[in-house]
Amino acid sequence: MTVITARGNDSSEAMDEVIRRLGVNAYILSTTVRNGMVEIKAASELEEPALAKTAPREAPIKIETRSGESMSERAQRFSDLLEARSDWAEPVVLRPVVPPRRTPWSQVSPMSRHAALVDRLEAELLAQDPLPIGQLLPRTILVGPPGGGKSLLAVRLAAAALLADRSIQPRLIAPRVANLLSDDRLRGWSRLLGLTPERPLVGDLLQADEGSAPELARPQIFDLSDVPQAAADLAAALIRTMQTEVVLALPVGLSPRRTLREVRRWAALSPRICLTFCDTSGPDRAQMNALVEAGVRLSRAAAGIGVIGSLSVPLRADLARWVQEEANEDDYERTETRP
Structure with a gap:
């Protein structure tokens, strides 16, 4: 034993x-x-x-x-x-439980709220690889709602390309479905640059585009303002023949509902957004949130009344300025409505 x-x-x-x-x-x-x-x-x-x-x-x-x-x-x-x-009682260890301190959003300082909003917009709205101002792909197609500033944007893109490289000669192309009865804005603005816009019929344009090769020295800028009914089909046909950037021109102040509708209309072409008419103020938070919801990226902003130096690539500083502008307007309206 x-x-x-x-x-x-x-x-x-x-x-x-x-x-x-x-x-x-x-x-x-x-x-x-x-x-x-x-x-x-x-x-x-x-x-x-x-x-x-x-x-x-x-x-x-x-x-x-x-x-x-x-x-x-x-x-x-x-x-x-x-x-x-197995029947022994487990020892009970008491530990103080301290809930995390959470400050209500309404009590967070305005500066902190603005900074958090700008951080989110920077991550979800700004383009990751925007083209530098003045650099164009062989073909650029401008689409968007009527009155969105497409014709002026076409001339501004051509002007920026000429300033960046004097050896290139941009082509301004505005297709039509019938004879024009009067002169148009595109022709008047393009004269400032010494350019003459091309106005081919849609059928002739598509026939000539078959088998065409891109010309790096002559980038094409298409303004589809005069063919609103055929714009979607025409843009889809044009992007098949060469490297193309589709730019959706959206004016500042467009309602969130209309913004979403326009973006979804062109979503199949993966457009990049250019905000136009940023002369007095930028887009409000509702419009920027609509762009974030639609999943598109902001690549350009157009401001001013001239042709030269009116385009820019939006940065974080621009987002912060637009958010602060809206906050200032809200504060002013609350002050004015007080008895």
Whole structure:
């Protein structure tokens, strides 16, 4: 018969030592606490005489299970004791729970609210790879609602390209479906640059475009203002023959509903947005949120009344200025309406 004494910081640790040395069929002879340590005396087997001659032992620590039974009563064999350990109550550790401090949005300073809005607009609205002002792809197609400034934008793009590289000669192309009865704005503005716009019929344009090769020195700028009914089909046909950028001209102040409608109309062509008429103020938050919802990117902004130097690539500073302008207008309106 092998008798050992296992020690541990608690009963569980001492029992683990017993099972490691004697196995799960060991017999528990006594359980005591000495010098802050739990001691379990165990044997590999029991003899009848030994049971009769067992000397008085120290009073064991009574460990009760959830059912109220002592551990010595419930587990004479170590295998029973292991089964009883599953009923031991887990120690309860109380930790103070401090809820995170959250400041209501209404109590956040206006500067913090504006900065958070600008951060979101910068990440979701500004173009990741905008073309520099003055750089054009072989073909640029301008689309958008009537009165959105497409013709003036075409001339401004041509002017910026001429200033960036005097060796190129932009072509201003405005297709038509019938003879024009009067002179148009595009022709008047293009004279300032020494350019003459081309006005082909839609059928002749499509026939001539078949098999045409891009000319880097003569980038094409298409203004589809005079063919509103055929603009979508014509743009879809033109983008198939050469590298093309579709620019959707949207005026500042357009309602969010109309903004979403225009963007969705041209979504299949993956347009980039140019905000026009940014002369006095930029777009409001409602219009910018509509552009974010539509999933498009802002690549250009047009401001001023002239042709030269009127285009820019929007930056974070422009977004911050537009947000602050609207906040100032709101403050002014609240001040004026107070009794």
